[in-house]
Amino acid sequence: MHNVITEITEKLRERSQPTRARYLERIEKAAGSGPSRKRLSCGNLAHGFAACSETDKDGLTGEQKPNVAIVTSYNDMLSAHQPYEDTPKLIRKAVRDAGGVAQVAGGVPAMCDGVTQGQSGMELSLFSRDVIAMSTAVSLSHDMFDAMVCLGICDKIVPGLLMGALSFGHLPCIFIPSGPMTTGASNEEKHQVRQLYAEGKVGREELLKMESKSYHGPGTCTFYGTANSNQMLVEIMGLHLPGSSFVNPNTPLREALTIAAAQQVLNLTALGDDYRPIGKAIDERAIINGVIGLLATGGSTNHTMHLVAIAKAAGIQLEWDDFSDLSKVIPLMTRVYPNGSADINHFQAAGGMGFLMASLMDAGLLHTDILGVDKTPGLESYRTEPFLVGDKVEWREGPKKSLDTDVIRPASEPFSDDGGLKLLTGNVGRAIIKTSAVKPEHFIVEAPAVVFDDQNDLESAFKRGELEKDFVAVIRFQGPRANGMPELHKLTPVLGSLQSRGFKVALVTDGRMSGASGKVPAAIQVTPECVAGGPLAKVHNGDLIRLDAEKCTLELLVDEAVLANRIPVVPDLSSRQTGTGRELFGLFRANATDADQGASVLQLGEY
């Protein structure tokens, strides 16, 4: 094991000791003696299985049969979640065939960030993660269960499900993915037509045709954004069956993997002799593995908040310095859009998670002794990949060599020696930048600021021809407490178009970007945010800003005394606080923590 990884893990363990100890005590207590439903009254139990078959009622009386909670995020809005419609039926039958009972404990809401991108709905998106965590807890609070399976894929849903599941950390848990959409029009083609549309060179009809060729069917969008980063994280933290992440939906192998996961979780309950509660499965080593996977694959910057929140839910205090310290020793091993032109199906065909994890393990860059959920504890079996034999899954050794070194490379011959996720510091606060999708010639930008308080105003300035120059776009009042921290992904085609025409452009914001954002240098999640006294609220048009991703600095080149005398702008945010349900989220805006604390309202890990 690389000594830096050992050191960082040790530091994390020490930092987390008080909250982790309290958390483990809590799940010990919740585990109590035997299945939680033993503690229910006859009335509670009768209500809990009133609608079950007689066989299931018998099974749930006493502690005869393990009961699996299904927490589902099915809806028709996310192409990635639509395939879950009938999955509970498949799971119920699989669990019954294996001697258990399964009940849908509840559903959680799921927002498609692609549908809300650039719209006011996106201002609920980040908060929906915590709503999903709370909804997961509401589902599991029936306390009838010995295990759980979580059905979720996209951006806030997997983090929310995992945070909620960790509140029931005494139960074993397996995540069951739905799988990626088959490849349609490439992400590059889509991006090019978007830039042409932004430049007024193609119309809506042509743009919609291209978008629909790209997003054309059931399954997860094929770029390496937050959703596919989620799958990678869940697998590398050992909560999927090996090789589950990127098998396409509505295929026999996908169905067989769902059945195998539903039956495997029965082997992990406290009723058997291989009890693996999720609260122990997700320990400091698993969290560090998650950060390593994120860095090795150029994953979504959103996880510099979600992983922090997930860790806190398990009493673990992950910090941004851990990401940047690990980034120095974790190589970039994959190039999947926006970090390259390949998509997630190409990644899977080139070797997928089995090759990625085997190579990281061989290089001593992963904790291999975490619990995992496969038959054999630990991660060694995650070198394998699933095949269908008849209607059953068999796991075989994954490829020893990459099948496409333009898409995935071994840790020993990476695309770059560092993971491309960096922490910038300077006189406007701390910020995250993902350089894995930025060409090195764009790592340093020093230019005058052009300040906006709304991403749409930048787009209008672009259309008026006012931005044909070198500049740093400063988009303020986009933090969680201002307007729910929407993704500012709509800026990408405009800034990308200016960059490809030779202008030196960069973005600085207390907002966040999509996992699908990429090639323009962007210092995001600036903390403290503007409405919390962040210095970004004092930036004026024309101020010189220097973003240096080599030195990891973000400097406002204004005399300190001048800056000290400036009055921070106080915006009128009232128009951002109603409409599209935003009036229901005032509590969230008022109580969200900073981005580097996970931007959560749930006071995680404080109990």
Ligand SMILES: O=C(O)[C@H](O)[C@@H](O)[C@H](O)[C@H](O)COP(=O)(O)O
């Ligand atoms: O973090 C992410 O990965 C994004 O939120 C992604 O889920 C979102 O859907 C993008 O908006 C899709 O990209 P386009 O908007 O470019 O289609």
Ligand code: SF4
């Ligand atoms: S990846 Fe994004 S756009 Fe695609 S289904 Fe998921 S949330 Fe929606």
